[in-house]
Amino acid sequence: MPKTFERTRKAIAKKKGAVDSLHQYSRDSKRLHRAQVRDEKLEKIAASRKKNDKPYPLRQNDSQPLQMDVIHELIKTFVHQYDEELNEIKKARRPGRPASTKEDLLKVKIDNLQKEYQNGFYYLVARVKEAGNRKAVE
Numbered sequence: 001m002p003k004t005f006e007r008t009r010k011a012i013a014k015k016k017g018a019v020d021s022l023h024q025y026s027r028d029s030k031r032l033h034r035a036q037v038r039d040e041k042l043e044k045i046a047a048s049r050k051k052n053d054k055p056y057p058l059r060q061n062d063s064q065p066l067q068m069d070v071i072h073e074l075i076k077t078f079v080h081q082y083d084e085e086l087n088e089i090k091k092a093r094r095p096g097r098p099a100s101t102k103e104d105l106l107k108v109k110i111d112n113l114q115k116e117y118q119n120g121f122y123y124l125v126a127r128v129k130e131a132g133n134r135k136a137v138e
Contacts (some may be wrong), residue, residue: 002042008035035078082106 014030022028066074086106093100099107 002039004042005032005035005039008032075117078111079117082110086110 008031012022012032015028086103089100089103089106093103
């Protein structure tokens with residue numbers, strides 16, 4: 001939890017001077033207000049970051065084990081995420097011209113993802129499918 005407000009409050013309390021000097025528009029009240037707003041903003045960011053740190057399938061399924069067809073559908077959407085961009089680049093290229101570097105890189109990425117889907121995703125799918133092992137995967 002952010003501690004800016006507490007530090008600011010403590011620093012203002014240690015100052016010499018009358019307690020009456022802390023009125024609505026004083027510098028110290030503005031300092032306190034800024035510190036409080038900063039703490040609220042940091043808490044809000046931390047809460048959203050904590051929510052986003054959870055793996056995607058668990059956020060979508062309320063921490064329940066996923067079915068095999070749902071797992072494969074998620075993996076297929078991940079593997080084919082670059083297909084639209086590759087098609088746009090192919091359409092933009094004039095006929096008879098060689099493929100651009102970006103197009104070659106996208107082809108390599110897609111090929112690697114497809115090979116990994118065929119060869120290497122089974123271990124992760126098997127681990128996520130079991131409810132007891134889900135925490136180890138996280």
